[in-house]
Amino acid sequence: MKKHFLIFLAVLYSQFNYSQENIDVEFGSIFKNEKREIPVDIIGNDENWYYLLYSEGKFGQGDDMFLRRFNLDLTPSGEEVNLKNETYEGNFNSLGLIKIKEKITHVFYLLTDEGKTFYHQSVNLKTFSLGEKKLITIIENDTKSAKSSISRFMKGNDENTIVLFYTIPNKNKEIAKIKVQTFDADFNEKTNNSYEFPYNNDELSIRNIFLTKKDDLFILAKKYDSNNILKDENNHNYEFQLYKVNEEHLDLLTKIRPNNIHLRALNTSIVNENELILTGIYSNKDMYAMAGVFASKIDLNNGNIVYTKYNKLSSDFYVKLLEDGKKKDKAEAKYNDGKLENPNYVLKQTIKLDNNELLVLAEQIWSYAYNYSITYYHHDIAVIKLDKDGNMLWANKIGKKNDKPNVPIYSSYFPVYKNNSIYLLYNCSAKNLNHSKGYLANYFTDFDRAFIATSLDLNTGNYKRKILINSSQLEDITIRPSLYNWINDNTLLMFGQDIDNLKNQRFIKIKL
Numbered sequence: 001m002k003k004h005f006l007i008f009l010a011v012l013y014s015q016f017n018y019s020q021e022n023i024d025v026e027f028g029s030i031f032k033n034e035k036r037e038i039p040v041d042i043i044g045n046d047e048n049w050y051y052l053l054y055s056e057g058k059f060g061q062g063d064d065m066f067l068r069r070f071n072l073d074l075t076p077s078g079e080e081v082n083l084k085n086e087t088y089e090g091n092f093n094s095l096g097l098i099k100i101k102e103k104i105t106h107v108f109y110l111l112t113d114e115g116k117t118f119y120h121q122s123v124n125l126k127t128f129s130l131g132e133k134k135l136i137t138i139i140e141n142d143t144k145s146a147k148s149s150i151s152r153f154m155k156g157n158d159e160n161t162i163v164l165f166y167t168i169p170n171k172n173k174e175i176a177k178i179k180v181q182t183f184d185a186d187f188n189e190k191t192n193n194s195y196e197f198p199y200n201n202d203e204l205s206i207r208n209i210f211l212t213k214k215d216d217l218f219i220l221a222k223k224y225d226s227n228n229i230l231k232d233e234n235n236h237n238y239e240f241q242l243y244k245v246n247e248e249h250l251d252l253l254t255k256i257r258p259n260n261i262h263l264r265a266l267n268t269s270i271v272n273e274n275e276l277i278l279t280g281i282y283s284n285k286d287m288y289a290m291a292g293v294f295a296s297k298i299d300l301n302n303g304n305i306v307y308t309k310y311n312k313l314s315s316d317f318y319v320k321l322l323e324d325g326k327k328k329d330k331a332e333a334k335y336n337d338g339k340l341e342n343p344n345y346v347l348k349q350t351i352k353l354d355n356n357e358l359l360v361l362a363e364q365i366w367s368y369a370y371n372y373s374i375t376y377y378h379h380d381i382a383v384i385k386l387d388k389d390g391n392m393l394w395a396n397k398i399g400k401k402n403d404k405p406n407v408p409i410y411s412s413y414f415p416v417y418k419n420n421s422i423y424l425l426y427n428c429s430a431k432n433l434n435h436s437k438g439y440l441a442n443y444f445t446d447f448d449r450a451f452i453a454t455s456l457d458l459n460t461g462n463y464k465r466k467i468l469i470n471s472s473q474l475e476d477i478t479i480r481p482s483l484y485n486w487i488n489d490n491t492l493l494m495f496g497q498d499i500d501n502l503k504n505q506r507f508i509k510i511k512l
Contacts, residue, residue: 022511022512023423023453023468023510023511023512024510024511025469025508025509025510025511026508026509026511027506027508028073028074028506028507028508028509029073029074029075030475030504030505030506031075031505031506032503032504033054033076033502033503033504033505035056035503036056036502036503037054037055037056037066038054038055038497038502038505039052039053039054039483039495040053040054040055040483041053041096041097041483042483042484042485042493042495043097043098043099043104043485044099044104044487045485045487045493046102048072049069049071049072049125050069050071050072050074050487050507051067051069051070051099051104051125052067052068052070053066053067053068054066054067054068064082064084065082065083065084065094066080066081066082066083067080067081067083067097067123069128070507074506074507074509081123081128081129081130082130083106083108083121083130085130088110090111090112090117091110091111091112092108092110093108093110093111094107094108095107095108095109095118095151095152095153096153098155098162100155100159100185101159101185102124102126103123103125104123104125105120105122105123105187106121106122107119107120107136107153107164109151111146111147114140114141115139115140115141115146116138116139116149116151116166117135117138117139118135118136118138118139118151118164119133119134119136120133120134120136120187121133121134134187136181136183137181139166139168142168142169143169143170143171143174144169144170144171145169146169147169148167148169149167149168149169150165150166150167150206151164151166151167152164152165152166152209153165154209154211156211156215157211157214157215158215160184161182161183161184161215162183162184162185162187163180163181163182163211164180164181164182164183165178165179165180165217166179167179167206168194171201172200172201172202173200173201173202174200174201175196175197175199175200175201176196176197176199176200176201176203176204177194177195177196178194178195178197178219179192179193179194179195180195180217180245191247193247193248195245195250196250197221197250198252199223203223203224204221204222204223204241205223205225206219206220206221207220207221207222207240207265207266208220208266208268210268212270212274212300213273214273216244216245216300217244218244218245218253218268218276218300219242219243219245220240220241220242220243220268220278221241221242221243222238222239222240222241223238223239223240223241224237224238224239237257238258239255239256239257240255240256240257240258240263240278241254241255242254242255242276242298242303244300252303253298253300253302253303254303254304254305256296256305258282258294259310260284261282261291261310262283262284262286262287263280264280264287264288264347265280266278266279266280266294266347267347267349267350267360269350269352270352271352271356272356274299274300274301275297275299275306276298276300277295277296277297277358277390278294278295278296278297278298279293279294279295279350279358279360279386280293280294281293281294281347281360281362281382282310283341284338285341286341286343288343288344288345288346288366289341289343289344289345290313290341290342290345290362290382291312291313291341291342292310292311292312292313293311293313293384293386293392293395294308294309294310294311295307295308295309295358295386295390296308296309296390297390307389307390308390309389309390309391311386311390311391311392313342313384313395314395315332315335315336317342317382317395317396317397318332318340318341318342319332319335320397320437321380321436321437321438322437322438323437323438324437342364342382343364344364344365344366344377344379345363345364345365345382346362346363346364346365347360347362348361348362348363349361351415351417351422353417353420353458354420355388356388357386357387357393358385358386359383359384359386359417359422359458360383360384360385360386361381361382361383361384361415362381362382363379363380363381363382363412363413364377364380364381364382365377365378365379367408373405373406374405374406375403375404375405375406376402376403376405376406376407376408377402377403378400378402378403378408378411378412379402380397380398380399380400381397381398381400381413381424382395382396382397382398383396383398383424383456383461384396385458385461394461395461396456396461396462396463398424398454399432399435399436399440400426400428400432400440401429401432401440401441401442401443402427402444403442403444403445404444407499409480409482409483410427410444410478410479410480411427411481412426412481413425413426413481414426414482414484414494416492416510416512418490419512420458421455422456422458423453423454423455423456424453424456425451425453425479425481425494426451426452426454427443427449427450427451427452427478427479427481428443428449428450428451428452428465429442429443429446429448429449429450430446430449430450430467430471431446432465433466434465435465447471448471449471449474449478450467450468450469450471451468451469451474452465452466453465453466453468468510469508474496476498476500476501476504477497477498477504477505477506478496478498478499479495480494480495480496483495487509490511491509491510491511492509492511492512493507493508493509494507494508494509494510495507495508496508
């Protein structure tokens with residue numbers, strides 16, 4: 001018999017020494033989806049329903065998209081709205097959906113030989129019906145196809161502000177141009193402005209677009225997006241540049257030029273309302289390795305750089321998960337000699353803590369193609385804590401092993417920061433619960449599977465793993481860590497499905 005939320009996991013108070021928080025898990029029933037479709041986003045909820053976006057295909061890569069209502073017990077209601085309810089000329093591309101009050105608005109564009117045409121279309125949640133599509137704007141091909149145009153759709157902190165950002169398509173040797181439009185919640189246009197960068201398209205790479213609490217718009221760009229540390233053949237050094245979008249013009253606030261290191265990407269964190277902290281992982285040798293953590297604070301009022309720090313990771317961090325012995329000793333010696341760095345680390349999240357200290361997280365990720373198959377590797381998690389001045393307080397490495405051919409969506413992890421407590425949620429073999437060094441079991445080839453929470457002591461970086469859901473409770477379901485939504489301040493909704501039969505699906509609630 002299917003059961004609605006009958007499985008209750010004991011609270012973790014007694015098991016987690018590092019947290020005073022309780023974590024409960026509730027299960028929705030396993031349900032069978034009629035078609036080969038999976039959810040690609042959890043849009044939101046109200047007092048009557050949950051709203052989820054489904055798409056066709058094994059990975060949700062299909063063209064058809066459906067907004068579906070789920071009952072409060074997380075079972076399908078059988079009601080859906082087809083967001084692609086007509087035959088369009090051109091390629092259909094969704095920019096995203098947002099829930100505002102009693103409607104969900106979908107923004108999409110059609111790509112044709114002439115350019116991009118943007119539309120918005122709302123779903124009335126009372127009648128659960130799709131309204132008429134309405135034109136937002138048209139980007140005509142300039143000196144290059146609009147296919148190359150970057151588009152972003154963002155909701156401001158004020159629910160009455162919606163931002164549409166896109167680049168104007170033109171050739172590499174021409175001036176980089178953007179356009180920014182803002183709208184109210186009903187998509188009435190508020191502003192419409194075009195801007196030019198002081199660089200050509202081939203010189204500038206837009207890396208991040210973000211809003212502050214006041215809905216000021218900023219752009220983080222990388223100039224000369226080269227893999228080289230030193231000057232390239234054209235005598236250029238790469239640098240990051242921060243721009244503020246004003247109504248009349250584009251202001252270059254500051255430049256960040258790293259000191260002869262690889263700095264692939266930067267996360268953005270706002271502190272004290274008007275200060276930006278950029279964080280990233282850097283390498284001396286390899287663009288895809290990690291030697292330390294970079295941090296720089298910028299005053300958003302005037303662009304002044306308050307500090308820039310390069311925090312080198314120690315050899316102790318490098319060998320943290322290796323067994324004691326000659327292999328570990330040799331690795332430590334090579335690291336100290338500058339011959340080795342932490343390989344294949346990718347910057348993930350930067351979490352701002354309650355006291356404006358920062359937690360930088362990176363994950364060891366790579367892939368390998370062989371015989372028409374790609375294996376995706378998601379291994380250890382690096383966690384580094386920085387103080388208010390960008391200095392490293394501690395760094396730790398948590399062993400994890402998710403190796404899966406052809407499918408990466410069940411790997412990785414999801415971090416939860418609530419009430420000054422941090423948890424990392426991910427799929428893990430129960431054999432790894434007490435792991436601190438040496439061999440790790442792969443979740444996907446082990447029979448003792450679990451979905452676990454790793455809690456960290458924010459003072460020391462020490463950690464403990466705890467099973468949230470064991471293999472018998474999973475009932476052949478695997479949780480997807482990257483598919484989630486906070487349905488209230490203390491409840492996280494997550495999704496899982498049967499890897500071998502994608503039509504078997506279920507949702508869980510994690511209550512903190």
